[in-house]
Amino acid sequence: MREDLLRFITCGSVDDGKSTLIGRLLYDSKKIYEDQIQQAKNETKKYKNSEDEIDFSLLVDGLQSEREQGITIDVAYRYFSTKKRKYIIADTPGHEQYTRNMATGASTADLAVILIDARKGVLTQTKRHSFLVTLLGIRNIVVTINKMDLVNYSKERFFEIVEDYKKMFEKLKFSLPYKDFHTQIDYIPISALKGDNVVKKSKNMNWYDGEALLSYLDNVKILKSNFTSFRFPVQYVNRGFDFRGYAGNIASGEIEKDDKIIIYPSKKESFIKDIIYPINPENKTFQKSKAITLTLKDEIDISRGDLITKEGEIQPKFNDSFEAMIVWMDEEELQNREYILKIYTKETNATISRILFKKDVNSWEKIESKRLRLNDIARVQIDLSEKIAFDFYEKSKKTGSFILIDKITNNTSAAGMIVGESTKHKKKRIYSPSEIALNQFIREQFPEWGCKSIEEIEE
Amino acid sequence: MSHLKRLEEESIYILREVVACFKNPVMLYSIGKDSSVMLHLLIKAFYPQKPPVPLLHVDTLWKFREMIEFRDKRVKELGVDLIVYSNPEGIKMNINPFVHGSKIHTDIMKTQALKKALDKYQFDAIIGGARRDEEKSRAKERIFSFRDKNHRWNPKNQRPELWNLFNTHINKKESVRVFPLSNWTELDIWQYIKEENIPVVPLYFAKKRLVAEYEGAEILIDDDRVPEEIKKRAKEKMVRFRTLGCYPLTGAIESNAKNLDEIIEEMKLSKNSEREGRLIDKDQEGSMERKKIEGYF
Structure with a gap:
């Protein structure tokens, strides 16, 4: 059956x-x-x-x-x-x-x-x-x-x-x-x-x-995207004595032992040592599953929010800015400040730097707007504080969807679907004199922290 | 049966998300069939390591004896950590469902006890086994359900939950209740128990038991605390329990289902919902919703 x-x-x-x-x-x-x-x-x-x-x-x-x-x-x-x-x-x-x-x-x-x-x-x-x-x-x-x-x-x-x-x-x-x-x-x-x-x-x-x-x-046969490249967001690093595994659910594609993989954002490479499926504690048997734990042949620093892909397949986009359709879900309208963006298991800081247009849900017309309120739908540019790996939503829902979380209220303020690369460059962050001084101070006093200089980031 | 596999994958994802995002999570362990499935999934999710989450059993002191035996045996076999908590005030007041009624007993020994336990251990994420198909007010419950610092649930202020992107951000003293079995039905639970060979409390299987009518339900004469006038009415009947709770508040059903196959077959033909045997849900209309707002699971 x-x-x-x-x-x-x-x-x-x-x-x-x-x-x-x-x-x-x-x-x-x-x-x-x-x-x-x-x-x-x-x-x-x-x-x-x-x-x-x-x-x-x-x-x-x-x-x-x-x-x-x-x-x-x-x-x-x-x-x-x-x-x-x-x-x-x-x-x-x-x-x-x-x-x-x-x-x-x-x-x-x-x-x-x-x-x-x-x-x-x-x-x-x-x-x-x-x-x-x-x-x-x-x-x-x-x-x-x-x-x-x-x-x-x-x-x-x-x-x-x-x-x-x-x-x-x-x-x-x-x-x-x-x-x-x-x-x-x-x-x-x-x-x-x-x-x-x-x-x-x-x-x-x-x-x-x-x-x-x-x-x-x-x-009925369900139509799905024909995207088959391997995507594995690291959800949890499972550590134990003599054990280090990367747990998560496969978002798309397949993986086998000895496959060569690439880890984002570091772009380091390694090979799959073992795939651990959920083992039944009652009879020690297991079946294939999307919920797996991977171990690698090399000791690489990998943390929650990293994305593992397979070499030789389509690689994700890797950038600190993209365009998305978002649905505003918060009673409080869009504010000109940073939100937390959660995409697969990764969280990072994000700002909506541009509203390209708002979309009327009834007439599907584009409307110019500077504000986003509850139930508004808009195409926006989102700038991030670091480069992340992502795909377009049309190809891969799991690596192309995100939510925005308000840092003050913790509300889920918006949900978004990545639909394109940014046509305008990300706005450069402008640092205040005190932030520049703080950066310099840390670099001089705590070289062991390996802190980058602001000029280095701006390049 | 690939739908069970998909439910399992989703639940494992939720359990790992809790452990990855919260500082001090706990799993509520009520000893019933849903808890048995949850515990099984918890072990699977973190294999080969021991699950980094303790279990919490809020003991009302009126649970079936077989439940407590089963709990202690399972905890030992699986090597998980268990915290047992009973409301000390309730113990002092000698709360007795036969004397004080189901409402007061449930409030003090369950709802208040849970809140006290959460305050004492400062858990920030509490994993529970509730399912959306159990009761109407649960159908709209989120998988990650936000609670304010008084453990209260506000049905009008719930966070939208899209895809599998759970918002796990909370402030100090606030908490979330997490329901990894949200999308399972009672039938899924039994089919999975069968497929995975998961042990459950024997009370679920039909057997000749000594039961007596009490407030419209057939309750088990589980120990000496049953009042004499109820005991007098006791008769031996072939019964089993569809849900497990406090024995004076849990009605048995007449059944011949002695094994998992027979339970599944019986369920498919059943004309009543599983909560029908629970006396506490019927106090008043909308009573589950009301209890949830007050902090009940």
Whole structure:
């Protein structure tokens, strides 16, 4: 029995029937238990003043504060499985102000289910959802046209919406920062409320010859980047008596014993001595895994945040500046100061030196702006305090994505995807007279620290 | 079954991230099936070295006897460090769930005890075995969940979590709760236990046991502290436990599942969630969310 993991995000607006769809998937795949249903029935009475049997949205909406407001305000994760796959749903709200949540949910998803109300067709929010999920690198999209029961299961209406979506998506492709971005888009007419084409194929739409949503999800092939060069971010240096291993998860590619490797940022080279897989303490057996510990043939100084690659394969970019699309996630707007940038397991200081343009999530127009506020999306130049190894997000999500952390509040202020090299040189840091004096003092008084001179750095 | 492999890889990544980024991490060890899986993953993550994280068991003094036996045996076999903590105030007050009720018992012997233990040892990262599929309010929980200096959780002020880039920055006295099993389901846990041959407390397997009805649940007559009037009702039944906690607050289910295969089969057919047997979740609606805000795991 082949069992695999598929993570998907559902995007829809308040009344698109998203909670109903998820509730239906969970209910029909028997992932909702009777005590939970009883609880939802009790709450249906309390919050909706309704004697309706069951409100699926109450079954899936989590926090009490939200239920009282009647909206979903955060990303919730749901789980169910079929014989073929285990599923993780990132359930995100569709309101405009919650771009942050959709980006969060999309970041770990392989596929997006975009809901359209058959009565309303392609709306502004459909454009917004489609833009966000593709910007985050999702290549598989299922457009589910919901509430087909309310348009008399009309074939004409369905294909009208399909055509509108296709036209919209053609335009969307040109506003993405990715060059070689192949997508797979499919369309399914459904009624989440009545259960048409969700788990079982509908008898009300004999003109539709595709699969129901669930069997589509079971069989869909996920498109991924064809990037196969070895990338291994060092996560933890595992030291012991007579032992020094580098633990982490392989981000891409493969590695074998005796392979020649390059370590960034030092660019030193060595060979793989051994690959240690996680060993089962109960029976001492192991299986191949991405979570490994490497040992090397040479004693080299390697620390957390270094990136190991394989010789003879495509090497990462290595620079102290790049361009990225970022989503601003902090209540506090962008400040003119340093943030901590975390990329794979590496942290370094970063400043946003330039906002090239802001992107309107609804119209995809470029807007000139000097400020970035919560839920803004922008293309920016980021300057770093040191050179780091990175790839473009389109090629390698794991070595091309980062977050920015506010040094004062510790908030996660932004999430970013590296999309290009800087076209302008990094602004040189300007040192104050006291900083120059401090540098000189350290060099004279503590030569054993090996401190570089400011002139040396500026070259 | 490659999905278990992928869950394992993700959990190992999370565990290593905790150890790499925090000064004084600890793993909460509750002796249950999820803890057994977590401990197994912890050992895998740091092999060939011993895991650089101690275990903490908050002992309410009302756990099943078999749980305590199992705990001590496992700790010895695996050579890990264990800290056992019970709330000294609760001991002084002689807290008894049969007398004080589940709410007071849980608050003093679990929630308050945990906070006290964390204050005493100054842990900055606390690894717990909660899963998102357990209960609705957990579905939105982060993997790295921030707590203020009073150990409180604010559902409206959680950090966004993207990709596998966890923000591990905190100020002094603040802490994070880390949930490496966030994306596992109850079924995943059992399948993994089976595949990896992980020992679990025998209470999970069906056996003839002496149980009695108490507040709507069938509880085990585990020791002499069960009040006489409950003992009088005791009957021998073929039962097992789906979750393990304090014995007076944990309901048994009637079952014939004597081994892992039978448990997995039973689970697939089950009509009720695993928390259904827990008396503490039902005090009031939204009660798990309320407990979490107060500092419960």
